[in-house]
Amino acid sequence: MKHTRFEPGSTPHLPLPTGPHAVGATSLHLTDGSRPDPWAPEAGARELMVSLWSPTASPSGRRAPYMTPTESELFLKEAGIPGPSDVLSTTRTNASADAQPAGPERGLPLVVLSPGFTKPRATLTTLAEDLASHGYMVAAIDHTYESVATAFPDGRVTTCTAGEVTHDEAFWQRLVKGRAADVSFVLDELTGPHAKWDAARLIDPSRIAMVGHSVGGASAITSMLADARVCAGINIDGTTHFPIPNSGLTRPFLFLGRQSQYSPGSGGAAATWERDWHHLLGWKRWLVVAGAEHASFTDVGLLAEQFEIEMGADLPAVRASEIVRRYTRAFLDLHLRDRPQPLLEGPSQHYPKIEFCTPKTGTSI
Secondary structure, eight states, X not given: OOOOOOOOSSOOBOOOOOSSSEEEEEEEEEEEEEEEOSSOGGGOEEXXXXXXXXXXXXXXXXXXXXXXXXXXXXXXXXXXXXXXXXGGGGOBOSSEETOEEOSOTTOEEEEEEEOOTBOOGXXXXXXXXXXXXXXXXXXXXXXXXXXXXXXXXXXXXXXXXXXXXXXXXXXXXXXXXXXXXXXXXXXXXXXXXXXXXXXXXXXXXXXXXXXXETHHHXXXXXXXXXXXXXXXXXXXXXXXXXXXXXXXXXXXXXXXXXHHHHOTTSOXXXXXXHHHHTTBOSSEEEEEETTOOGGGGSHHHHHHHHTTOXXXXXXXXXXXXXXXXXXXXXXXXXXXXXXXXXXXXXXXXXXXXXXXXXXXXXXXX
């Protein structure tokens, strides 16, 4: 990423959702009293902030916030980008703050989102809003002390304590196992007998998927291995760290990544996908995107493009976001709603940058 001082001429904004429903958003502060925080045990029980998006029939007049000013400041500082420190907190979202969720009781599938290391959950907002506009409940988790900034309702802001630990393979395995525990706890709080959200009654607990970016994507596999409630998963551009056992994983899974990094046979990060591919025993696809970079798959690429910050991607950020949203929804519609998806059967003239791969040949199918 080429750092520059940005002087945005207008308010930063997210692309409009593509679904028929208006979108509401809120947040939950959850505390897991059954375990200490893995990165700061002196802090006591594990605390999480979770953003929730849903379809709504009664949008409010207030837009849901994107980040707090402090989260914006710390995010930009970590990235080394000078400029107005609070600018990301002014980002215009497409969801109504605290709007009443709408849908039939136990009628809406749930999608859990997990961001990349150091990244706040807000960076997956575009994907979350789009899914909610198509009738999904969405829960994005800030994995505390793994993000540059997590703001809590009482004013506390935690930073990335995990960034101070040596990042060897043992670290990454510890991290993805911790994220799996976070996901299971959030599912307990949203679908258990004493749910912590009034609208939890709308969630169908038999239709849950997990989608993550970077190490959040790697954590999707770990979560599926740890919790049978997660019916399907997507790893977006994430090197995997916790191998699938020889017994395999039979639930549906999608790999979606950069062509430059995750083409079969290219070694490095792609080798971790090849290792796991052979243990994915159910429905599976391996897709790569030409011209994309790591940030292309999240709001980071979208906002950087608005601020004229060079991310090194040949593919325009708006087009990359369209690809992520369209293929993610196709996967979820197929596996959580049993709706046939020709888009996932082979190359599409509408999305020529997408290549369908197999690890045996590394060629298109």
